[in-house]
Amino acid sequence: MPQRSHPGLDSWCSITPTLITLLCLSAPGGVSLVVPQPSINATVAQNILLSVEYSCRGVATIEWKHVSSWGTTKIVEWKSGNYVNISTVYKDRVNTFENGSIQLLNVGMRDAGYYFITVTEEYGTSTYGTIIVNVYEIIYEDLHFVAVLFAFLAAVSAILICFMWLCNKSLHLFQKTTTHKLTASTTEEIELETIEC
Ligand SMILES: *[C@@H]1O[C@H](CO)[C@@H](O)[C@H](O)[C@H]1NC(C)=O
Ligand SMILES: *[C@@H]1O[C@H](CO)[C@@H](O)[C@H](O)[C@H]1NC(C)=O
Numbered sequence: 001m002p003q004r005s006h007p008g009l010d011s012w013c014s015i016t017p018t019l020i021t022l023l024c025l026s027a028p029g030g031v032s033l034v035v036p037q038p039s040i041n042a043t044v045a046q047n048i049l050l051s052v053e054y055s056c057r058g059v060a061t062i063e064w065k066h067v068s069s070w071g072t073t074k075i076v077e078w079k080s081g082n083y084v085n086i087s088t089v090y091k092d093r094v095n096t097f098e099n100g101s102i103q104l105l106n107v108g109m110r111d112a113g114y115y116f117i118t119v120t121e122e123y124g125t126s127t128y129g130t131i132i133v134n135v136y137e138i139i140y141e142d143l144h145f146v147a148v149l150f151a152f153l154a155a156v157s158a159i160l161i162c163f164m165w166l167c168n169k170s171l172h173l174f175q176k177t178t179t180h181k182l183t184a185s186t187t188e189e190i191e192l193e194t195i196e197c
């Protein structure tokens with residue numbers, strides 16, 4: 001005699017595929033976000049692109065925030081085709097793109113940290129993304145410049161010292177000769193005077 005399955009279990013088994021299909025349709029349906037490069041290495045004064053690509057059925061609101069040890073700052077918030085609201089701190093430093101990306105101009109050490117993007121669709125569903133930005137100083141070129149400057153200053157001071165030494169020497173020589181001449185002429189004059197008298 002074949003085993004009869006439990007009636008409750010039976011109906012659960014038939015309902016499960018429908019439930020999964022429903023979940024799959026509703027969960028990612030609202031809005032999705034792709035962050036191709038979640039970590040960026042930049043050097044001071046560079047322009048960087050925080051590149052993302054969102055897709056959404058309706059109109060989305062995009063917000064970028066910067067989080068570092070100095071605190072959290074709102075960078076920009078915009079609604080596609082509606083308005084762009086850039087924080088005063090970031091005025092003239094941020095460009096926004098249709099796909100949700102932003103470009104940050106002339107980065108400094110303070111721009112290092114985490115960048116959070118929130119994309120919210122009309123009906124309230126949100127998705128999030130993070131990009132880590134490291135900012136490095138151009139140490140090698142700095143050192144190179146300092147070394148060249150030092151070499152230049154050393155050369156200039158060496159020339160100056162030589163020049164001063166030469167000046168001193170010739171001045172000494174000049175003084176000696178003039179004193180000699182002076183003594184000679186005075187003696188002559190004295191001699192002349194003695195002869196005249
Ligand atoms: C950034 O630099 C670190 C080392 O400082 C390296 O491990 C990482 O791969 C770099 N990332 C990129 C995106 O170049
Ligand atoms: C987003 O758009 C910008 C500007 O058109 C582009 O440079 C960038 O590659 C795009 N990002 C992605 C992930 O497609």
Ligand SMILES: *[C@@H]1O[C@H](CO)[C@@H](O)[C@H](O)[C@H]1NC(C)=O
Nearest residue numbers: 074077083084085086087088
């Ligand atoms: C833009 O931001 C300011 C300050 O956060 C806010 O007062 C203003 O309402 C915002 N404008 C829009 C259109 O969201």
